[in-house]
Amino acid sequence: MTEKALTERESDPQSAGRRRFINWLWTGVALAAAAELAWVITSFLKGRRPASAEGRSDRLVEAGAVADFPPGSVTAFPRGRFYLARLEDGGLLALSYRCTHLGCAVPWNAETGRFECPCHSSIFDIRGVVVRSPAQRALDIYPVAVENGIVQVDTGRAVKRSDFRPDQVVYPK
Numbered sequence: 463m464t465e466k467a468l469t470e471r472e473s474d475p476q477s478a479g480r481r482r483f484i485n486w487l488w489t490g491v492a493l494a495a496a497a498e499l500a501w502v503i504t505s506f507l508k509g510r511r512p513a514s515a516e517g518r519s520d521r522l523v524e525a526g527a528v529a530d531f532p533p534g535s536v537t538a539f540p541r542g543r544f545y546l547a548r549l550e551d552g553g554l555l556a557l558s559y560r561c562t563h564l565g566c567a568v569p570w571n572a573e574t575g576r577f578e579c580p581c582h583s584s585i586f587d588i589r590g591v592v593v594r595s596p597a598q599r600a601l602d603i604y605p606v607a608v609e610n611g612i613v614q615v616d617t618g619r620a621v622k623r624s625d626f627r628p629d630q631v632v633y634p635k
């Protein structure tokens with residue numbers, strides 16, 4: 463390309479506009495990549511958060527006294543995003559709010575005695591077991607401990623499960 467042609471091209475307002483647009487586009491791509499990288503690093507660091515001094519997760523929720531949860535009841539803990547289910551035999555299960563299909567929050571329907579997902583109609587029983595698909599596996603559970611009659615739920619450790627097993631239930635002593 464001759465020097466004259468180059469000079470003409472540089473002074474062409476359309477070329478200048480195209481260059482500005484491409485520069486703007488590259489800046490946008492770079493900012494989006496930086497934001498994603500920051501998000502990935504933050505998520506990674508959050509996942510590696512150490513347990514507190516007592517060796518427990520800092521997401522331990524004190525749910526209340528065992529006597530506050532009658533057999534056959536389900537109590538919602540919106541801040542912890544879990545339900546505490548007290549089974550008819552007195553056993554306790556802490557069930558995640560998240561539907562195992564695509565993650566919608568699943569409300570408890572006290573009238574039907576089931577968890578009914580509003581998104582694609584999956585249904586789970588009081589133990590979190592799939593009664594109707596499309597969900598393919600039971601609701602996640604959180605570890606439960608009972609100390610001095612007080613129910614504690616570790617919401618920092620969701621446990622995935624394909625189905626219900628009796629050893630998932632915690633019985634107060």
Ligand code: FES
Nearest residue numbers: 561563564579582
């Ligand atoms: S997210 Fe619950 S059924 Fe799809």
